[in-house]
Amino acid sequence: MPSASPSGPEASTDVNPEAQTPYQKVPPKRAIPLERCQYLYLLPDTPKGRGVFASQPLKRGTHLETSPVLILPPSEVTTHTSKTLLNHYTYNWPLQVSPPTTTSPDAVMSRVAGSQVTQAIIFGLGSLFNHSSNPNVVWTRDLERECVVYKTLRDIAEGEELCISYGGPGRLTFVDVDYDPREAEAESWEDGLGKLGL
Numbered sequence: 664m665p666s667a668s669p670s671g672p673e674a675s676t677d678v679n680p681e682a683q684t685p686y687q688k689v690p691p692k693r694a695i696p697l698e699r700c701q702y703l704y705l706l707p708d709t710p711k712g713r714g715v716f717a718s719q720p721l722k723r724g725t726h727l728e729t730s731p732v733l734i735l736p737p738s739e740v741t742t743h744t745s746k747t748l749l750n751h752y753t754y755n756w757p758l759q760v761s762p763p764t765t766t767s768p769d770a771v772m773s774r775v776a777g778s779q780v781t782q783a784i785i786f787g788l789g790s791l792f793n794h795s796s797n798p799n800v801v802w803t804r805d806l807e808r809e810c811v812v813y814k815t816l817r818d819i820a821e822g823e824e825l826c827i828s829y830g831g832p833g834r835l836t837f838v839d840v841d842y843d844p845r846e847a848e849a850e851s852w853e854d855g856l857g858k859l860g861l
């Protein structure tokens with residue numbers, strides 16, 4: 664009886680190496696490496712809900728994750744996602760508008776729209792990093808490749824929770840369980856990779 668499993672012996676004889684697409688042989692130049700640190704684990708029941716932790720010490724600048732994003736049209740944010748739980752998971756994302764080719768009033772409006780912000784859904788681990796006013800992970804938007812990159816901001820101890828900054832206290836939609844006003848520099852750690860040389 665033929666095996667129903669694609670990994671069964673019958674299935675493997677069907678694989679013709681010559682029939683592989685170029686994508687299966689060598690990643691094309693435009694391929695985005697999906698870095699994901701294997702020394703991470705998820706806890707389901709922290710005071711912040713689920714959280715991401717280090718299972719071994721990590722060096723400053725460790726590339727933890729590259730999360731692809733889904734950029735939402737502003738109209739969908741207004742009419743749909745802003746009214747759902749998903750709103751607690753999306754990131755601000757600058758709207759990319761083509762540069763104007765004329766100086767007509769419409770073109771001026773395009774330039775204004777270019778500085779507007781919409782929301783993006785972050786796929787992968789990125790959506791599970793909790794907030795801290797003293798974050799140990801820095802994140803940055805890769806606007807061109809539509810990803811968010813996460814790196815450690817300092818050396819991390821085994822068992823430490825990995826947290827990013829969602830912004831200052833005024834931007835939070837929940838009560839920060841470990842808010843410490845002495846450490847509240849949160850705003851400055853958003854998109855700080857270049858600044859930190861990471």
Ligand SMILES: C[S@@+](CC[C@H](N)C(=O)[O-])C[C@H]1O[C@@H](n2cnc3c(N)ncnc32)[C@H](O)[C@@H]1O
Binds near residue numbers: 710791792836840
């Ligand atoms: C992007 S999610 C992070 C993952 C979330 N803990 C989960 O279980 O899905 C953001 C939500 O996590 C919780 N959260 C994150 N950081 C927190 C903090 N410092 N204090 C309290 N709750 C926090 C809040 O409920 C917030 O809306």
